Amino acid sequence: MALALPVPEPPWPQSLSPLKAVDDLLRCGICFDYFSIAMIIPQCSHNYCSLCIRKFLSYKTQCPTCCVAASESDLKNNRMLDELVKSFNSARQQLFQLVLDTPLISSPL
Amino acid sequence: MALALPVPEPPWPQSLSPLKAVDDLLRCGICFDYFSIAMIIPQCSHNYCSLCIRKFLSYKTQCPTCCVAASESDLKNNRMLDELVKSFNSARQQLFQLVLDTPLISSPL
Numbered sequence: 001m002a003l004a005l006p007v008p009e010p011p012w013p014q015s016l017s018p019l020k021a022v023d024d025l026l027r028c029g030i031c032f033d034y035f036s037i038a039m040i041i042p043q044c045s046h047n048y049c050s051l052c053i054r055k056f057l058s059y060k061t062q063c064p065t066c067c068v069a070a071s072e073s074d075l076k077n078n079r080m081l082d083e084l085v086k087s088f089n090s091a092r093q094q095l096f097q098l099v100l101d102t103p104l105i106s107s108p109l
Numbered sequence: 110m111a112l113a114l115p116v117p118e119p120p121w122p123q124s125l126s127p128l129k130a131v132d133d134l135l136r137c138g139i140c141f142d143y144f145s146i147a148m149i150i151p152q153c154s155h156n157y158c159s160l161c162i163r164k165f166l167s168y169k170t171q172c173p174t175c176c177v178a179a180s181e182s183d184l185k186n187n188r189m190l191d192e193l194v195k196s197f198n199s200a201r202q203q204l205f206q207l208v209l210d211t212p213l214i215s216s217p218l
């Protein structure tokens with residue numbers, strides 16, 4: 001869950017656009033930010049930020065995506081997603097910088 | 110689990126090396142290939158290919174990484190990892206090709 005006001009994100013350079021699909025997968029379907037303490041609903045395999053899904057389940061006991069019955073006690077940490085968010089976000093920033101510093105890269109594709 | 114003989118993978122171009130950490134996370138700790146039907150052990154959050162972990166648990170009922178007690182009935186699908194493997198692998202191939210086709214990209218870093 002984003003705790004600060006959303007900062008507009010720079011557009012994806014054309015040459016890095018294949019990574020956009022990975023970026024999309026690492027975002028929570030409730031807040032659309034990167035997962036923050038990702039939790040999995042084991043019965044359907046959907047994932048959300050811990051705060052986002054706990055808040056949702058407190059008023060409706062089902063998965064927001066597929067509507068399977070779910071409650072807070074079902075949630076399990078999906079720590080791999082936290083590690084992926086960290087590594088991917090770092091790589092994304094380094095590659096964006098590389099493209100900005102090397103204008104030739106952005107043109108060929 | 111890799112079903113074919115392992116094919117030597119091309120080395121990572123220097124300019125794409127920030128993505129290596131993401132690549133490492135998407136690999137199973139038993140077979141070292143990308144997750145194939147990823148399963149999570151919910152009590153410790155570790156993940157393996159379905160075939161790899163089922164084979165392991167059939168002779169030792171614990172997580173191969175952290176040794177927490179685990180059995181086949183604990184395993185849950187972690188479908189997000191399957192989707193991430195698919196998207197990341199596709200992006201990786203496109204970016205490798207881009208770097209190969211644009212020699213200037215590989216030199217600046």
Ligand SMILES: [Zn+2]
Pocket residue numbers: 001002028029030031032033035036048049052
């Ligand atoms: Zn969220």
Ligand SMILES: [Zn+2]
Pocket residue numbers: 041044045046063064065066067068
């Ligand atoms: Zn669901």
Ligand SMILES: [Zn+2]
Pocket residue numbers: 110111137138139140141142144145157158161
């Ligand atoms: Zn495996």
Ligand SMILES: [Zn+2]
Pocket residue numbers: 150153154155172173174175176177
């Ligand atoms: Zn474990």
